Amino acid sequence: MKKRNKGNNMVPGSGYQPPTPNLIVEPLILYDMTCPKGIHAFCAQLDASPFQRETIMKYAAAIHELFMDMTHKISEGLGIKNVSFEGWPCQFRFNKYCFTPETIGSTGVPSHTDTYFLTILQDDENVNGLEVMNKSGQFVAVESWPNSLLVNMGDVTKAWSNGRFNNVKHRVICKQGKTRVSIASFIRIQLWNPTSTCG
Ligand SMILES: O=C(O)CCC(=O)C(=O)O
Numbered sequence: 001m002k003k004r005n006k007g008n009n010m011v012p013g014s015g016y017q018p019p020t021p022n023l024i025v026e027p028l029i030l031y032d033m034t035c036p037k038g039i040h041a042f043c044a045q046l047d048a049s050p051f052q053r054e055t056i057m058k059y060a061a062a063i064h065e066l067f068m069d070m071t072h073k074i075s076e077g078l079g080i081k082n083v084s085f086e087g088w089p090c091q092f093r094f095n096k097y098c099f100t101p102e103t104i105g106s107t108g109v110p111s112h113t114d115t116y117f118l119t120i121l122q123d124d125e126n127v128n129g130l131e132v133m134n135k136s137g138q139f140v141a142v143e144s145w146p147n148s149l150l151v152n153m154g155d156v157t158k159a160w161s162n163g164r165f166n167n168v169k170h171r172v173i174c175k176q177g178k179t180r181v182s183i184a185s186f187i188r189i190q191l192w193n194p195t196s197t198c199g
């Protein structure tokens, strides 16, 4: 699939970010995977075939269902009642890391915590690079596990749980000179009326 540098017809919070000399990741972002109009624009940007489009739509529906299940269980576990996560936007971020033998040792994504509630990460099964910070403040490599998803707690979950859940710091480092891809899905806090972006 090809990415086109044409983000203007996308809803706000979506679009393509070209790599810069300092940042060798090219993300393509969709603000809300539950918005059919947004998904269609996203697939058009990728020049997705009908089969790829169907796969992306099925993946988005499955991730959204997983988000609903996990957010309800977490909020119930924290004793937070009467919160509906239904209207919360679920963002897709398709990351393509332009790793080459020359970029080995450089940073793909600098150290950060995820800002929102939860992240579901589908990591590259063949090209490692993700590292998480342990309790001693050292970064340790996360080996990719085929057929598995990785779940990260975001800043909002740490705040809601008064620190019982940790928003672990992580980063991506180029370890192999090969293109790396990942799909990060985020359930975000709703910032504006979704009807204005997904009519
Ligand atoms: O590509 C990865 O493995 C991690 C990406 C990430 O941390 C992010 O998009 O927030």
Ligand SMILES: [Fe+2]
Residues within 6 Å of the ligand: 112, 113, 114, 170
């Ligand atoms: Fe992240």
